[in-house]
Amino acid sequence: CRRMSPGPQRWTIQRGGPVLLLTTLAFLLPVMAHNAAYGQGWSLSTNNEKNFFLGNNPYTPNYKTYHIGQRRMDELDPDARDYQRSFRERPEGRGAMVREALRYIAAHPWMTVWRTLNRIRAYWGFDYVMSRQIQRHFDFGTPTLCLLLLVEAGGYCVVMALAIVGCLGVWRTGGMAGGWLLLLLVLAYYAPYTLAYSGGTFRFPVMGLLMPFAGAGCAQVFWRGPEARRAILRNPWVWLGLIVFCLIQLEYAYYAMKYVG
Numbered sequence: 001c002r003r004m005s006p007g008p009q010r011w012t013i014q015r016g017g018p019v020l021l022l023t024t025l026a027f028l029l030p031v032m033a034h035n036a037a038y039g040q041g042w043s044l045s046t047n048n049e050k051n052f053f054l055g056n057n058p059y060t061p062n063y064k065t066y067h068i069g070q071r072r073m074d075e076l077d078p079d080a081r082d083y084q085r086s087f088r089e090r091p092e093g094r095g096a097m098v099r100e101a102l103r104y105i106a107a108h109p110w111m112t113v114w115r116t117l118n119r120i121r122a123y124w125g126f127d128y129v130m131s132r133q134i135q136r137h138f139d140f141g142t143p144t145l146c147l148l149l150l151v152e153a154g155g156y157c158v159v160m161a162l163a164i165v166g167c168l169g170v171w172r173t174g175g176m177a178g179g180w181l182l183l184l185l186v187l188a189y190y191a192p193y194t195l196a197y198s199g200g201t202f203r204f205p206v207m208g209l210l211m212p213f214a215g216a217g218c219a220q221v222f223w224r225g226p227e228a229r230r231a232i233l234r235n236p237w238v239w240l241g242l243i244v245f246c247l248i249q250l251e252y253a254y255y256a257m258k259y260v261g
Helices: 006-037 048-054 078-088 093-107 109-122 129-138 142-171 180-195 200-222 225-233 236-258
Strands: none
Touching: 048 093, 078 093, 093 109, 109 180, 109 236, 129 142, 142 200, 142 225, 142 236, 180 200, 200 225
16 A cells, blocks of 8 residues: 655644634633633633532542532531531632642541542442433332333443453454553543542543443454454453452442432
């Protein structure tokens, strides 16, 4: 094959890069200007400080660290409700929340480490929120909820199992080109959630980045013949990844039931 000249590629980067930057700014600047007009500074998001605070305070559950952020104020214990209100009602509430979270982290470093490890695992828990919303809307019983979960949670687990096969059984052994950029993007999105506000519902955006691995795993299991399947079965890293993933799901299910309501 004739190698293409690098000239058009350089032109694409030189001309396309600024166009992409300007297009991105055209979408982001109005949001930042809106927040600045309401005294919140030139920022894209105004709830990061609150999430950091909710995930690192005396009333944060050690596993489901996002729990108090998903409940109405009147559903919280009186002490937790008064604690939150005392920061929300301050003129510089966002800054006060960050300072309080940092104070708590400094005073409880080992608790913070434990919560962070829990957040790392909980991020990969199965989907169940939509099933619960459907159950509540139609007043379905537990058997119907289980059927809904079979589709929602089961579908997620199948995709993730194939992604583990693709990542540890195909890409790791050299049977799939690339992959580092996808994993770096996943980690870049994942990292902030391990510090503040992590749960299964927050990893939807990274699922698209994991689909190529799931596709490679699907091809290895279903289309490349019995020898490819035997190679997967003999791979200890695949088994380790699947076992860890299953344990994470069991733990996540336990706490999802514990905090149901």
